[in-house]
Amino acid sequence: MAYLTVTDGVKQFTGFRALNGVSISVERGEFFTLLGPSGCGKTTLLRAIAGFNDLTSGSIMLDGQDLRAIPPHKRDIGMVFQDYAVFPHLSVFDNVAFGLKPRKVPAEQIKTRVAEALSAVHLQALAERLPAAMSGGQQQRIGLARAMVINPRLLLMDEPLSNLDAKLRIELREEIRDIQKRVDIATIYVTHDQEEALAISDRICVMSAGHIEQIGTPQEIYGNPQTLFVANFVGTLNTLADGEGRAKLLAELGISANAAHWTIRPERLSLLEAGQGAPSGAVALAGTISKFTYLGREAHVLVDTPAGALVVQVSNPALGAVRTPGEAVSVLVERSALMAFDADSKRLSLEG
Known part of the structure; x- marks a missing residue:
């Protein structure tokens, strides 16, 4: 059985169906990317898994548990956002430690886990610095460390590199993939950038207009597209x-x-x-x-x-x-x- 499954997911807004019977499965440790243009439903699906927006119908199961029955703050899911979402008044260390305190993690363990997370994203030397004095790439690393430090069962990333310049996007996407492999956390990554998806994914789910066009490895998606939409969207044609x-x-x-x-x-x-x-x-x-x-x-x-x-x-x-x-x-x-x-x-x- 897959680690995460979404079955027949439907999300209906007033006058608009954002998800129309979407089903995906993600394995343990897999890097799974939702790829598609703006408005295709990929972020809506991610937010449903996180619990920010519940599905209208359908099921979401994580490691045998019904996620729709669990409040968002108890789902043990790490989330990395597009806009960094760091706290400007807190140091890098305190930003990363923020999610551990409500979990009543002992102080010594907090120090150890934050140090490990900062080391993973190459920020250990900047632990006492304030985010305002840091670059966009460094701030996004803070967000990644904060998502990982809680040892989540699932890591969700919503267009985390879209605010960075092209060269930094390439550098950071490689680091994200290397870190994900090392910590072996099942990850769902949202992007509209087809090159980014091809470069870092184990499998890609191409979406359009609230439904799935194709799911496959990067090689299958690019080299053997099953619909004209996929062939056009991924690469040039x-x-x-x-x-x-x-x-x-x-x-x-x-x-x-x-x-x-x-x-x-x-x-x-x-x-x-x-x-x-x-x-x-x-x-x-x-x-x-x-x-x-x-x-x-x-x-x-x-x-x-x-x-x-x-x-x-x-x-x-x-x-x-x-x-x-x-x-x-x-x-x-x-x-x-x-x-x-x-x-x-x-x-x-x-x-x-």
Whole structure:
């Protein structure tokens, strides 16, 4: 049996259903991420687990206990918020110790546990400092230490890095993942950042409009999306334009055009010189470059083709590898790289 389960979770607000029959399961020690755009229901689900907003219907079980029957302050859940939620008038030590005092933890044990928590987040040297004199990243570390110090049964994190700059977000997300592995606490993490979710999760639950689109490992979510929404939301996606150009391409690849949507990832395409042939199982699609965008470790080349405008991702572009708008090229399209979706945006198999 899973450590945490939410079964048929529904949350109805006046005139609006935020959760529509959501079911998830989280294992002990798992880092489980709720990913989706604003308004998809991910924070509503997290708050229901924490007890801040009860479900309208459905069940939430944690280690065999019915969480909906337990008041929020007795659920033994650690929570890390987007806005740090530190107490400015308390020292770092007292901020972290705050949750231990109502639990009547002995003073000596408080010292030991706070020291361990601060060490885990690399703040042991700043225990007596006030948060106002600290950076956003350091304040978020305080929030993480405070959530962990109570030895929670479950750790919940609601967009904890969204207020930080890009470089610090990357550094801190790695630290959060390392700490979570070390302390082995089941964690549910909310984010709208797909790169962040891919980088730190054991499994990802992609949500939209109050329901679940797909649950899987980062590799499954990105590499084998089961709906068009997931394919579009996680990563970038080319969609082949409907028309003669697409039909000809599919025919040359030996595919019958029985899908509503045909898509391909930019990194699965390659640029060839104009007129260059394609290997077996692929087609060289003639085109003209309309835009070149250099991004350092990669470049995106937009090519106008008979099957529509396609973005081709070029890895590690050489310093002088600039492509000029109007330049004639070919785009290598491999049969195995195409993803097909039906009229209901469900993934179709191309086998056979």
